[in-house]
Amino acid sequence: MMKFMKKIIQEQFDVLVIGGGPAGLMAAGRAAQKGARVALVEKNDRYGIKLLMTGNGRCNVTQDAGDMLEFVKVYKNGRFLLNAFNRMSPSNLRDFFRARGVETKVEKNGKVYPVSDQGKDVLDSLYQYCRKNMVTFFNTEEVIGVEFEEGDPSEMFAPRISRGKITKIITKKKEISAEKYILATGGKSYPHTGSTGKAFDWLSKLGHKIVEPQPSLVxxxxxxxxxxxxxxxxxxxxxxxxxxxxxxxxxxxxxxxxxxxxxxxxxxxxxxxxxxxxxxxxxxxxxxxxxxxxxxxxxxxxxxxxxxxxxxxxxxxxxxxxxxxxxxxxxxxxxxxxxxxxxxxxxxxxxxxxxxxxxxxxxxxxxxxGFEKAMVTSGGVSVKEIDSKTMQSKIAENLYFAGEIIDVDGPTGGYNLQVCWATGYVAGESAAAATS
Ligand SMILES: Cc1cc2nc3c(=O)[nH]c(=O)nc-3n(C[C@H](O)[C@H](O)[C@H](O)COP(=O)(O)OP(=O)(O)OC[C@H]3O[C@@H](n4cnc5c(N)ncnc54)[C@H](O)[C@@H]3O)c2cc1C
Incomplete structure (x- = not known):
């Protein structure tokens, strides 16, 4: 019987982003804008399926807020978000979208929406951001595991020194490698949109602490x-x-x-x-x-x-x-x-x-x-093992996180997408800056 070989992607990427939701698209676009050769791997045939459902299709992109110190208080692990929110605040985000042709407006209770009331416009502008900066897209590619190389055991006890690094990701059809990896696979809510939480299993194997995911906003x-x-x-x-x-x-x-x-x-x-x-x-x-x-x-x-x-x-x-x-x-x-x-x-x-x-x-x-009807997941990768300035893992030195996969969550009203934009932006920028 003929055995099918996995296709090994020879092209070397600087940054490989897993997950094409709002966090992954923002991370990929930003890393590419900073000059990195970026690939984005998404298991669905389309990007941002959940993003299109947000705000009943209108996409409540963020919450209008000025004082970040106050703003982060409503989040679980809000202090962790402060650095990222100072870099990509709600008002920076509105400028970001305005520069890409999507004007936004503030509605009742500080909810920010695109003026067009079309979440699709938000998704399209992110997709164009990635395309313009030459991101390579691999869709219909589910990552089923990562390969990890243990680091030097003598270095493991020093603070902030990782236990090793990721060498490649494995999908059902391919093996792809990169210098840096950004994990943006979301949580476990609305699993039919693609976010099933399987990445938590590989991360546990790498030694990451996963705070038990729970359905939130139900x-x-x-x-x-x-x-x-x-x-x-x-x-x-x-x-x-x-x-x-x-x-x-x-x-x-x-x-x-x-x-x-x-x-x-x-x-x-x-x-x-x-x-x-x-x-x-x-x-x-x-x-x-x-x-x-x-x-x-x-x-x-x-x-x-x-x-x-x-x-x-x-x-x-x-x-x-x-x-x-x-x-x-x-x-x-x-x-x-x-x-x-x-x-x-x-x-x-x-x-x-x-x-x-x-x-x-x-x-x-x-x-x-439960998760079937949860707007977000509470729990995920412990913030104690992520550097809040860069979103870099403290366990695997070439791994970064963005979005709902991280153990942070907020109330309804644009707070949760704000996490995706800010952590995605910072993860993309830091992963690109760390490439050789
Ligand atoms: C109905 C609904 C309405 C919402 N409305 C709002 C709102 O108006 N405002 C707001 O702030 N928040 C809202 N949210 C929350 C918001 O949508 C999420 O917080 C946000 O989508 C999380 O983004 P993410 O990129 O981290 O993950 P996701 O959007 O879940 O994207 C993760 C992506 O990774 C892909 N993926 C997962 N595993 C793999 C794998 N192994 N290999 C390859 N790809 C993989 C998935 O297919 C998916 O495309 C809403 C949520 C829901 C369910």
């Missing part, structure tokens, strides 16, 4: 059927408090979407970041304040006035100016008050029940979704 499953029945309801600027054993554990505000399983939208996703660690410790209740800008008494007054004015109407026809029809359906369903009753026939107890539902709608968390 929707929340809620027990109560009435909440699920409210699917399609969106509630803006609400506040949520999570309680465990009667103690407040998290309070956050933002926009919420009700879905057939429970809650989604930025507020639910951001809550899930902190809930994951707590959920194993016992039942968690959520209290929603749907009118956080008003006190309990103010809400009561508004409702009392409305009931007085509309005394002859059914409850179902009251409060039309105060809340959306979908929100009222939910409130009335949870109140269990007969909505055919005239407002003038409602008791004070009935009214206060409705006020409480606006101010403290209680529900029970049933669970959190």
């Amino acid at each position: 929707p929340i499953m809620i027990r109560q059927q009435a909440i699920k029945d409210a699917q399609g309801l969106s509630a803006h600027n609400v506040s949520a408090t999570a309680l465990q054993a009667g103690k407040k554990i998290i309070t956050l505000s933002g926009d919420l979407m009700f879905a057939h399983y429970g809650l989604s939208g930025p507020l639910a996703l951001n809550l899930s970041r902190d809930l994951r660690k707590k959920i194993e410790k016992g039942e968690i209740k959520l209290l929603l304040d749907l009118k956080p800008e008003l006190t309990f008494e103010q809400v009561d007054e508004i409702i009392r006035n409305d009931f007085e004015k509309n005394g002859h109407k059914n409850l179902s026809n009251c409060l039309q100016d105060f809340a959306s029809p979908k929100m009222l359906d939910l409130i009335f369903a949870l109140s269990e008050i007969d909505t055919h009753k005239h407002a003038s026939n409602l008791s004070k107890q009935d009214r206060l029940k409705i006020v409480s539902l606006f101010k403290k709608m209680e529900m029970t968390i049933e669970g959190l979704f």
Whole structure:
């Protein structure tokens, strides 16, 4: 039987980037712009599949922020990001895209989008950045392993000295070698887009510490059927408090979407970041304040006035100016008050029940979704083993990291792509500078 040989790519590259997502494209483009001969290896037939899904196709590229010291505080391992963010800050990034024909705009809550509202424009400009700087593309090439050469054991104990270096990468069809390697294979979230987390296995074998990857920014499953029945309801600027054993554990505000399983939208996703660690410790209740800008008494007054004015109407026809029809359906369903009753026939107890539902709608968390629905992965390559100034591995001297593969993650709102751009830029630049 004929045995197929792997094609060995003879051409010598200075920098080989693995993973064609936002981090890998930025790293490849920057390394090539700095004069390195760069190859980019991607297992899909297309680049940036996940990037095209971001911001519902509009791509929330970054978050508008000025003071980087403050900005990094919202991230896990934020201090690690400071150097990179000072080199490629959100405003530098907007200049970067503007110089490549993609104007951006700032929307509510500091979210930055391309003016065209097309994530495709962001991807195209990155791809052109790489092409213009002569990056060689290998797509439909899944890297299945790396070859590693142990370093001199006598040097291993010195601080910051690596244990060895990578000599080549192996795909199903090829072996490709380079002087430097940048790993930008993402985390484990939305695995159908290509990020399956397999690189964590090779990295563990090299001796890298991998902080256990966990799904983050996931929707929340809620027990109560009435909440699920409210699917399609969106509630803006609400506040949520999570309680465990009667103690407040998290309070956050933002926009919420009700879905057939429970809650989604930025507020639910951001809550899930902190809930994951707590959920194993016992039942968690959520209290929603749907009118956080008003006190309990103010809400009561508004409702009392409305009931007085509309005394002859059914409850179902009251409060039309105060809340959306979908929100009222939910409130009335949870109140269990007969909505055919005239407002003038409602008791004070009935009214206060409705006020409480606006101010403290209680529900029970049933669970959190996993990697299939996680916008990001929390965990990954330990930041203790990466030089924050260069993104260079402290274990393999010719290896660099960029993007979600690193153990850093932020809330929704452009924070996670900002990590990809900044770490990709720094990794590309430092890998290129270190080539001989
Ligand atoms: C639905 C959704 C919406 C989002 N919206 C936003 C948003 O609006 N703003 C924001 O900031 N963040 C958003 N995010 C998060 C953001 O998309 C990710 O943080 C970002 O894509 C991570 O980029 P990355 O380059 O590190 O990894 P990825 O985008 O995951 O790219 C990794 C690439 O590596 C390739 N790869 C993996 N393994 C191999 C291998 N062995 N060989 C070759 N190639 C390999 C993959 O195929 C993939 O193309 C969203 C995420 C999702 C899922």
